[in-house]
Amino acid sequence: MQTSDLLNQFATIVGAENLLTSDIDRSFYGTDVYRSGELAAAVARPETTGEIQALVKLGSEHDMAIFVRGGGASYTDAYTPSRPNGLIIDSGRLKSIEINETDMYVTVQPGVTWEELDDALKPKGLRAPFWGPFSGIAATIGGSVSQNSLSHGSGVYGCSAESVVSMDVVLANGDILTTGSASHQKTSSNFFRFTGPDVTALFTGDAGTLGVKASITLRLIRRxxxxxxxxxxxxxxxxxxxxxxxxxxxxxxxxxxxxxxxxxxxxxxxxxxxxxxxxxxxxxxxxxxxxxxxxxxxxxxxxxxxxxxxxxxxxxxxxxxxxxxxxxxxxxxxxxxxxxxxxxxxxxxxxxxxxxPFAPLFNILGPQGERWVPVHGIMPYSVASDFHKAWVELVAREQAMMDKHGITLGGMFSTMSTNAFLYEIAFYWPDERSIYHNTVLPDDHLKSIPAYDQNPEARAYMDELKNKAIALYGEFGAVHFQIGKAYPFLSTRKPEAATVLKQLKTNFDPRNVMNPGALGF
CATH class of the missing domain: 3.30.70.3450 (Alpha-Beta Plaits)
Structure with missing residues (x-):
């Protein structure tokens, strides 16, 4: 089937007004905070689970790569297309929130932002244990669960995945897989996750490579x-x-x-x-x-x-x-x-x-308008000091090149629950803004900070330095959230684990159309 005919069928599914095909739309939706991917054939904006199913099934049958975009606050190529002429599914219209105060859970569609969920729960005196990243004004629950994230509530309750009870996931063939207690044939209650093998866990941090999340249920606690x-x-x-x-x-x-x-x-x-x-x-x-x-x-x-x-x-x-x-x-x-x-x-x-708690996304550029990208590693406390020493030594070796290209950096650190330490490095360098920055940030803010010309040399060195940081994390056995296509994953697994992961991918997505390139698939 020709692409034009396929696009017509997509338009029939979501409505012509919700299938975006202009160059500007395809470029924006295929660009994250750090860089752009290949140009997609179209951006589809479904509103129902049935529309997600139809889009995924049709795209998969015609070997069209499918990339799911949440709030867009990624900087690890999480949803940027790795193949040309794919389909981007944008979750911006998937906004349903259903609160069960009796059984203490909330079920949301993946396009709900953490701020929107918190606004809905606050009047009831409720919250999720993990209740969002700092970017929750834009970050969606679907994106955070797909990538894993931390911030609000993480000191006691851990990362985003630890608050998830169950999901409905659209597989590549269009079928819906329900996880947790709701997968029982005699009930549809989402009240509990851990019943038999934890199937829910497969889709936390999967970067959308195993399926498209149609709904997510989170546990609730009293605020x-x-x-x-x-x-x-x-x-x-x-x-x-x-x-x-x-x-x-x-x-x-x-x-x-x-x-x-x-x-x-x-x-x-x-x-x-x-x-x-x-x-x-x-x-x-x-x-x-x-x-x-x-x-x-x-x-x-x-x-x-x-x-x-x-x-x-x-x-x-x-x-x-x-x-x-x-x-x-x-x-x-x-x-x-x-x-x-x-x-x-x-x-x-x-x-x-x-x-x-959910501040405007002004920090996607530096305080003087510089481009920004962070990298991070999660490690045990016993490793953090040695990693820090090695990182300081690496920076000293690179300082002359950093000075040449105007690159500066800073560190942010956090703990999760009782057992994990986050070491995050933020890089800043002078470079031209992308379509992402110019679309997401308000004009008055952009006018208040300097703008820069294209700086391809600094950008190339920045990519090199970023990869050196990621390699150093790997030497110390650090793990990552928001793996996307930026951090090595499959290649770093032990053979037995890699084999199981490949088998799961083949079973759920035999044509390898679901976010190809992510997690190393």
Whole structure:
């Protein structure tokens, strides 16, 4: 069948207005934060599970590669087409939310953002255990579950996958696979995940290579009404890491993140006055009452941003509780731990994060308009110090080339549950904005920061440096979220594991049309 005939059939499925074929649309939907993929034949925007089934079945029958796009906040080629003339399925119209307060779960379509879900749950006093990444204003639940992510709630409840109960997944042949308790022939209840082999787990972090998520069910918990925020400064990486590890083992902080001197002096301390005013307004709106908001703003103004400019690591914790007594007890225990390694500083940063957990995507460009891309590795605490030393040595070897091309970097760190340490490196370099930046970011923000000409030499070296960082993570056995097509996966598995994974891929997607190239397939 000719492509034009195939596109006509796709248009019949979703409606002509929801099949995008212009060069601009195909380019935008095929570009992520870092770079563009091959040009797709079309972008389809389904609204129902039946439409997803029909699109996938038709595309697969004609060997058309299928790439599923969530909120678009990837920087690892997660959904960018690896083959020309494929079909991009955009989840932007898949917005259903069904809340079951009795059995404590919520079922959503994959295009629901974390902010939209939180807005729906908040009036009911509920939340998901993991309730979204910092990019949750755009990041979708389907994308986060497909790629795995962390941030809000991860200090106690782990990553996004650990809050998933079940899914409905459209396979390459158009069939729907239901996982968890809802797969029982006599019930459709999504109340429980772990019954027999954990089929749900196969589709968490699969990068859309095994199927298209049609619905996702998350476990719910009661939202804690009392919160506290604590911040500390540490002179060395090891002191910061040891404090974070000890806090994590005690399960004291629902959320945590730390910044190295370069990142806090760059991305945060160099924000313009307009961004600071907007942040202050969000903090005031998020306060429990006007008096509390005024007190918080006064403390923030007094603290200023001087602590961000000092050459030290800062770490920030958010503590939730059923009452102020619990918050105080946990915060006291947290302080006792951290003050063995560092000193207390103003809690401005976590206060801002709690007031606006899903901030605008301004950080997809640097504070001076630079291009931005992060890489990360997740490792045990026992490995983190050795990795840090090796990374510092690598940067020293590369410093001359980095200076030549105007490349700067910074680090962010976090713990997940009791047992994992995230080491993330953010790179910045002067280069032309892409269609992604120019479409996603508001004009007033783009006008407020510098713009750069194309910089192919810096871009090429940036790609080389990024790959060196990824290789170093591999030397220390680090693992990754958001694997996409950027991190090696299948090639790094032991033979037995690789064989099983290949068999699963062949069974679910025999024509290899589901996001080919992702995870190394």
């Amino acid at each position: 804690r009404q009392y919160q506290g925020a604590e911040s500390f400064s540490f002179e060395t990486f090891d002191a910061m890491k040891d404090a974070m590890a000890e806090v994590a083992r005690e399960g004291l902080a629902d959320e945590n993140f730390a910044l190295d001197p370069a990142l806090q002096q760059g991305q945060i301390a160099r924000q313009d006055s307009g961004a600071i005013f907007n942040t202050a307004w969000e903090v005031f709106k998020g306060s429990s009452n006007p008096v509390s908001g005024a007190v918080t703003l006064t403390k923030m103004a007094a603290a200023g941003r001087d602590f961000l400019k000092k050459g030290a690591y800062s770490c920030h914790f958010l503590v939730d509780g059923v009452g102020q007594g619990e918050v105080r007890a946990r915060a006291t225990a947290l302080r006792e731990i951290c003050m063995k390694y560092g000193v207390v500083i103003a809690n401005t940063v976590p206060t801002v994060v709690r007031s606006m």
